[in-house]
Amino acid sequence: xxxxxKDMNPKVELRxxxxxxSPLLEQLKSGKEGFQVPETYFQNLxxxxxxxxxxxxxxxxxxxxxxxxxxxxxxxxLQPRYALALASVLVLVAAGGYxxxxxxxxxxxxxxxxxxxxxxxxxxxxxNIHDFDTRTILDAGxxxxxxxxxxxxxxxxxxxxxxxDELLDALESLDPEDLETLF
Amino acid sequence: MPETAISDEQxxxxxxxxxxREKGFRxxxxxxQERLYWQIRRMVLNHEDTNDVxxxxxxxxxxxxxxFEGKSALYTWLFRIAANESITFLNQRxxxxxxxxxxxxxxxxxxxxADPYFDGDKLQAALHQVxxxxxxxxxxxxxLRYFEEMSYHDMAAxxxxxxxxxxxxxxxxxxxxxxxxxxxxxx
Numbered sequence: 001x002x003x004x005x006k007d008m009n010p011k012v013e014l015r016x017x018x019x020x021x022s023p024l025l026e027q028l029k030s031g032k033e034g035f036q037v038p039e040t041y042f043q044n045l046x047x048x049x050x051x052x053x054x055x056x057x058x059x060x061x062x063x064x065x066x067x068x069x070x071x072x073x074x075x076x077x078l079q080p081r082y083a084l085a086l087a088s089v090l091v092l093v094a095a096g097g098y099x100x101x102x103x104x105x106x107x108x109x110x111x112x113x114x115x116x117x118x119x120x121x122x123x124x125x126x127x128n129i130h131d132f133d134t135r136t137i138l139d140a141g142x143x144x145x146x147x148x149x150x151x152x153x154x155x156x157x158x159x160x161x162x163x164x165d166e167l168l169d170a171l172e173s174l175d176p177e178d179l180e181t182l183f
Numbered sequence: 184m185p186e187t188a189i190s191d192e193q194x195x196x197x198x199x200x201x202x203x204r205e206k207g208f209r210x211x212x213x214x215x216q217e218r219l220y221w222q223i224r225r226m227v228l229n230h231e232d233t234n235d236v237x238x239x240x241x242x243x244x245x246x247x248x249x250x251f252e253g254k255s256a257l258y259t260w261l262f263r264i265a266a267n268e269s270i271t272f273l274n275q276r277x278x279x280x281x282x283x284x285x286x287x288x289x290x291x292x293x294x295x296x297a298d299p300y301f302d303g304d305k306l307q308a309a310l311h312q313v314x315x316x317x318x319x320x321x322x323x324x325x326x327l328r329y330f331e332e333m334s335y336h337d338m339a340a341x342x343x344x345x346x347x348x349x350x351x352x353x354x355x356x357x358x359x360x361x362x363x364x365x366x367x368x369x370x
Contacts, residue, residue, distance in 0.1 A: 010334040018329075021357045024370055028310060029329065034295075034303015035224055041234075042220075046212050049241050050205065056242070 114177055121176040129168070189214060191257040198248045208245050215258060216241070218331075219265045225326045226269040226319075228291065228311060230300040232276075240268045259341045270319050291315045306369060313363040317356055324349055325356040 018026035077086055116124075189210050197207025219240065224233040243264055251260050292308035295301045301308075314322055323342065327333045328349075335346040342349065364370055 010332050013334065014328065014332050018357075021354060022361050024364060025329070025357060025360065028306055031307070032303065033330065034301050034307040034311075035221075035230075036300045036302060037220070037230060038300070042217060045216055045237075046209055049212065049238060049245075050208070052238060053242055053245055 116176055118176055122172065125171060195248070195251070195253070195257065204245075204248075208248075211244070211257075212241065215261055218258070219261060221330070222262065222265050222326070223269050225314075225330055226266075226322065227272055227276075228295060228301075228315070229298055232272065236268050236272050237265070240265045243268070255340065262341050266323060273319070306364075309364065309367070309369055310360065313360050316363075317359065321352050321356050324352045328353045 015026065015029075018029060076082060113121075194207050194211045194214070197203040197210065199207075216237070220233060220237055223236045223240070224230070227233050227236055240261075244261060251257070292312040295303070295308045295311055303311075314325065317325065320342075324338065327338050327341065328335075333341070335349050338344075338349050339346045344352075
């Protein structure tokens with residue numbers, strides 16, 4: 001059995017195939033194909049094509065991904081002079097924000113007794129009057145000089161004894177700032 | 184170095200980078216432009232139309248070279264682009280009605296006779312006339328085998344079809360051509 005060589009020349013293979021299939025086509029194949037091209041066509045094609053591509057590129061803006069401009073902006077901000085300016089602005093904004101929080105409506109309440117209103121002091125004393133130890137008041141008043149300083153009448157403290165009714169009346173009329181000086 | 188001595192890998196390597204893309208493209212053209220030209224010319228026949236189709240095809244190649252995945256040979260990829268461009272062009276031309284293949288007579292042969300870039304004889308013109316009446320795929324098979332003398336093995340890779348199917352398609356095309364010639368007494 002004759003086996004066809006595997007790497008047979010395609011030209012020879014085709015000729016044999018055509019001879020078997022169509023002698024007319026085999027005969028036609030030996031002649032010219034009939035097509036021609038302008039003389040310098042292939043030499044000029046490269047230049048024409050590159051010019052056409054460049055023209056199209058000039059007309060059509062290059063499509064960039066949506067994140068490209070953001071990335072470019074970010075890279076610009078990372079340049080030292082812009083980064084420094086940005087850092088300064090951020091520090092100023094942070095400091096301003098801190099101050100606003102400290103002094104604004106939400107700031108921490110005043111811890112000083114002087115910040116209390118007379119009404120608040122009165123209310124506190126009325127509620128907690130029994131917690132006021134007379135001894136404490138006496139100690140705070142010392143020998144009565146402190147009572148004089150804040151304007152309590154001398155009748156409140158007579159002969160080492162405290163007149164409680166007088167004291168209550170006096171305390172009610174006492175200025176909160178003066179009260180603070182007793183303690 | 185002649186273009187044909189440059190490997191496809193070298194061309195692709197150059198075309199992958201923006202700075203060397205143009206150089207790579209020049210080398211690609213030098214290596215494949217004539218082969219692609221004749222592939223397209225045998226489909227569309229007229230030189231001016233071939234030039235248009237080839238230029239469209241090469242612009243696409245330049246723009247979409249990044250999409251070439253290397254799963255096939257570079258020529259196979261180029262061939263497919265050229266084949267698609269040719270068929271698209273022929274369909275558009277047919278819709279415009281500038282060359283209706285259903286017309287009586289031999290419009291293709293007559294067109295070729297009027298083409299300044301065709302100097303074939305009556306038989307050559309008749310061959311192109313009958314080829315034009317074949318289905319696109321069958322015509323591609325015939326062109327690759329008859330004119331380009333490509334082996335069935337290589338054709339199978341280019342057209343992504345089995346060798347047996349290609350052989351059958353070619354034989355069928357040859358029989359149709361024989362019949363056409365016999366009918367018109369052109370033997």
